[in-house]
Amino acid sequence: MFFDLDHTLWDYDVNTSEAILEVYAYFDMAKWSFFTFEQFVTVFHEVNNFLWDRFNHGKLDRLTLRNERFKMILTRLGVQAHEIPVGIGEKYLELAPIKAKVIPYTLEILEYLKPNYNIHIISNGFDDVQASKLLASKIHHYFDKIVTSDSSKFRKPQKEIFEHAMTLTGASLADAIMIGDNLDTDISGAQNARMDHIFFNPKKLVHHLKVTYEINSLQQIMNIL
Numbered sequence: 001m002f003f004d005l006d007h008t009l010w011d012y013d014v015n016t017s018e019a020i021l022e023v024y025a026y027f028d029m030a031k032w033s034f035f036t037f038e039q040f041v042t043v044f045h046e047v048n049n050f051l052w053d054r055f056n057h058g059k060l061d062r063l064t065l066r067n068e069r070f071k072m073i074l075t076r077l078g079v080q081a082h083e084i085p086v087g088i089g090e091k092y093l094e095l096a097p098i099k100a101k102v103i104p105y106t107l108e109i110l111e112y113l114k115p116n117y118n119i120h121i122i123s124n125g126f127d128d129v130q131a132s133k134l135l136a137s138k139i140h141h142y143f144d145k146i147v148t149s150d151s152s153k154f155r156k157p158q159k160e161i162f163e164h165a166m167t168l169t170g171a172s173l174a175d176a177i178m179i180g181d182n183l184d185t186d187i188s189g190a191q192n193a194r195m196d197h198i199f200f201n202p203k204k205l206v207h208h209l210k211v212t213y214e215i216n217s218l219q220q221i222m223n224i225l
């Protein structure tokens with residue numbers, strides 16, 4: 001069983017919003033009265049999603065993603081280039097991966113699956129960051145192999161990252177299943193690799209892809225497996 005991590009098990013929205021609040025306080029950003037904390041969070045997610053989309057499709061590298069993120073966010077909010085705090089990107093990367101909140105039913109479902117399945121991660125994230133998130137949220141011990149865009153050199157939706165994961169784990173395609181929240185990477189990727197998949201769709205987004213299974217709560221995995 002291959003799980004995506006961000007937004008599927010690790011509660012990315014809550015955890016990153018907490019880290020963003022700490023970054024906002026650390027750099028005393030309330031001094032900029034021309035935007036609110038809420039606007040900072042909104043623009044963070046807009047820019048972050050945009051950059052991750054580009055990364056997922058091979059149009060951006062890791063370093064650019066990390067270096068450009070807060071420059072783009074603060075510029076969009078009206079902060080002058082020379083006023084952007086030095087070290088803000090690093091501070092965020094220090095704080096976010098140690099946040100521990102998981103999506104509801106994460107622990108229950110991992111406990112349920114553990115006796116009968118080998119469980120692994122396939123993530124487009126980075127080795128160090130994803131390892132921190134797994135440790136902080138105390139779910140690291142459920143997973144055998146952690147396949148990332150770092151370690152595989154490929155990114156979902158490329159089929160090669162799934163093939164790499166199967167070689168690494170000795171899994172066969174007929175027995176493997178991918179679970180993830182992102183149609184564009186997890187589900188399209190599993191389809192590219194001809195792997196069965198479960199689309200985790202907690203927001204009940206409307207879509208037109210033909211998926212193997214679809215759930216809106218992790219608890220529903222128990223109805224499938």
Ligand SMILES: [Mg+2]
Nearest residue numbers: 004006007181
């Ligand atoms: Mg995800």
